[in-house]
Amino acid sequence: MPILVTGAAGFIGSHVCLRLLERGDEVVGVDDMNAYYDPALKKARLARLLGRSGFSFHEMDIAQEGALEAFSGAGIDRVVHLAAQAGVRHSLENPRAYLRSNLAGHLEVLEFCRFLPAFRHLVYASSSSVYGGNTKVPFSEGDPVDHPVSLYAATKKADELMSHAYAHLYGIAQTGLRFFTVYGPWGRPDMAYWLFTEAMLEGRPVRVFNNGEMWRDFTYVDDVVDAVVAVLDRPPGTGEGAPAGVYNVGNNRPVRLGDFIDTLEKVLGVTAVRRDEPMQPGDVERTYADLAAIRRDFGFTPKTSIEEGLRRFANWYRFEWKK
Structure with a gap:
């Protein structure tokens, strides 16, 4: 049965679509192709998918009430919802x-799933x-998450709460994935690894916040796709709760x-001009994922080191995207 992927022209979404198609799944992709960053990148990602057997694409705003009803008779049984304002x-x-993309859009996906005849996950x-600003590390799923430090974070926590309510009320099996700083080829140009690479290759300074004392749990996109697909294939049970x-x-x-900048210098063969700046509003000093739960339940273990991941991104950026 077909799998619906929202945000199919996005960074993670396009990689997920490609993986699903490569293993023989039928994929219905949707994306509104908005201009948060250059739509040419989204079109280039989409071009890798169009024409592949089993893939269809529909440009639409999923936050528009009832828009997803167009697929109610398509036999869809699983949904990977990656569309969001990031x-x-x-x-x-x-x-x-x-509010529109992350809250209204998420609600429309929940309502769509609620009435799917063959829905599974x-x-x-x-x-x-x-x-937020949690100081306990690593971050575990059972930690309190009641003090977001950005509106983006607040909308993502609200999505988790909405999903739990729909699971409780209507038995809609669903799994939320808390992604930690995803990077890699075909990534987002507003992310640090892209901005740093672009600036270093052009001889411009890179902005180093908090004297470089910021820690991020960078996660390579192929590892993220491994997790998405593994979780998709095993919906949560209907036991207690x-x-x-x-x-x-x-x-x-x-x-x-x-x-991180040192590693980029190594893979690019370029010395960065570093410009120190204070920490930005809404930012946090550290992210660090406890993977015990997903390792226990799905056998997930990331495979890609930061040096290898940055090398793959740098090669893509220099020899494919900018050639």
């Missing part, structure tokens, strides 16, 4: 975009941002920002 800092400038994107789960998807090896 970016912590952008949420300070354009908060309404987050919804897997949706949450974020490590829900942990609602059929809903939440898991961290990270690398479990945080990297200091200064060391």
Whole structure:
């Protein structure tokens, strides 16, 4: 039966579509192709999917009430919901975009799943941002997440709460994945690894926040896709409680920002011009994923080191994207 993937032209979404198609699944992709960053990148990602057997694409805004009803008779039984307005800092400038995309959009997906005749499982994107300024590390799924430090984080926590309510009320099996700083080829140009690479190759300074004392659990996109597909194939049971789960998807090896730049210098063969700046509003000093739960339940273990992942990204950026 077909799998619906929202955000199919996005970074993670396009990689997930490709993996599902390669293993023989039929995929219905949707994306609104918005201009948060250059739509040419989204079109290029989509071009890798169009024409492949089993793939169909529909440009639409899933936050529009009832838009997804167009697929109610398509036989869809699973949904991977990755469409969202991303970016912590952008949420300070354009908060309404987050309410529409991340809250209204998530509700429309839940309502769509609620009435699917063959529905089996919804897997949706949450974020490590829900942990806010937690000082206990590593971050575990059972930690309190009641103090977000950005609107983006608040919308992602709200998505988890909405999903639990629908699982409880209607038995909709679903799993939220808290992604930790995903990077890799075909990534997002607003992310640090892209911005640093671009600046270093052009001889411009890179902005180093908090004297480089920022730690991130960088997670390579192929490892993230491994987790998404493994979870998708095993919906939560209907034992005690609602059929809903939440898991961290990270690398479990945080990297200091200064060391991250050192690694980029190595793979690019370029010395960075570093410009120190204070920590930004809505940002946090550290993210660090406890993977015990997803390792126990799905056997997930990330495979890609930061050096190997950055090398793959740098090669893609220099010899494919910028050639």
